[in-house]
Amino acid sequence: MKNIVIVANVKVKDEFKDEVYNELLKLHKATHKHDEGCIQYDLHKNLEDENSFTFVETWQNAKLLDEHMKKEHFLKFAQFVDGKLESMDIQKLEKVEA
Amino acid sequence: MKNIVIVANVKVKDEFKDEVYNELLKLHKATHKHDEGCIQYDLHKNLEDENSFTFVETWQNAKLLDEHMKKEHFLKFAQFVDGKLESMDIQKLEKVEA
Numbered sequence: 001m002k003n004i005v006i007v008a009n010v011k012v013k014d015e016f017k018d019e020v021y022n023e024l025l026k027l028h029k030a031t032h033k034h035d036e037g038c039i040q041y042d043l044h045k046n047l048e049d050e051n052s053f054t055f056v057e058t059w060q061n062a063k064l065l066d067e068h069m070k071k072e073h074f075l076k077f078a079q080f081v082d083g084k085l086e087s088m089d090i091q092k093l094e095k096v097e098a
Numbered sequence: 099m100k101n102i103v104i105v106a107n108v109k110v111k112d113e114f115k116d117e118v119y120n121e122l123l124k125l126h127k128a129t130h131k132h133d134e135g136c137i138q139y140d141l142h143k144n145l146e147d148e149n150s151f152t153f154v155e156t157w158q159n160a161k162l163l164d165e166h167m168k169k170e171h172f173l174k175f176a177q178f179v180d181g182k183l184e185s186m187d188i189q190k191l192e193k194v195e196a
Contacts, residue, residue: 005142007105007152009189028196044103044191054105054191056154091107093142093152098126 003039004065005093006057016084017051023080024053030073037064051086101137102163103191104155114182115149121178122151128171135162149184 012020028043035041037060046052059065068074081088110118126141133139135158144150157163166172179186 004145005140005154007154025194025196028194042103043194043196045194047102047190047192052189054189056103056105091150091152092145094145096123096126096141096143098123098141 001061002094004059004062005095006055006059006065007091007093008055008057008088009052009090010054010081010088011049011052011086012081013084013086014051016081020081020084021053023077027073027077028055030071031068034073035064035068035071037061038068099159100192102157102160103193104153104157104163105189105191106153106155106186107150107188108152108179108186109147109150109184110179111182111184112149114179118179118182119151121175125171125175126153128169129166132171133162133166133169135159136166 010020010024024043028041031038031041038057039060040056040058042056044054044056046054059068108118108122122141126139129136129139136155137158138154138156140154142152142154144152157166
């Protein structure tokens with residue numbers, strides 16, 4: 001099974017930017033600490049939109065990615081940001097070995 | 099100066115998918131070969147949309163990224179895909195050292 005690369009973009013409503021950013025940092029920390037199969041979980045600021053943040057992730061396989069998304073720290077994050085985002089889009093990718 | 103991370107999404111018009119994919123592979127190869135400051139230049143297929151491709155890139159700084167985008171192999175790619183894409187969006191990011 002090949003690694004799965006995830007690019008997840010989060011655009012936050014202006015009034016919630018700081019509190020959501022803090023939750024992103026918590027999610028980042030908990031994922032690194034607890035989640036098996038997490039090869040990469042990098043949080044980024046968007047240099048052209050201060051309300052947008054992007055995770056670039058690499059997971060060993062789809063099963064371990066699914067487990068991550070059922071973990072308490074992920075579900076808590078999802079619940080916290082409900083209603084506080086302009087948009088969230090998640091791309092599931094596979095690296096081309098060129 | 100901090101590294102710059104680029105996520106570039108390309109959605110190709112169905113009829114041009116194979117030929118654009120070949121040009122993406124050429125761009126990938128030439129960039130790795132010629133472009134100073136290129137720390138990462140990974141091409142990905144989208145697992146949920148066979149006409150979409152994503153570059154995840156890391157550049158030493160903005161100046162070297164700009165030089166990349168003025169190189170012949172990049173300009174040739176840009177010219178080739180003109181009119182053959184549904185969309186292209188480029189995100190300029192900075193990794194959060196959390």
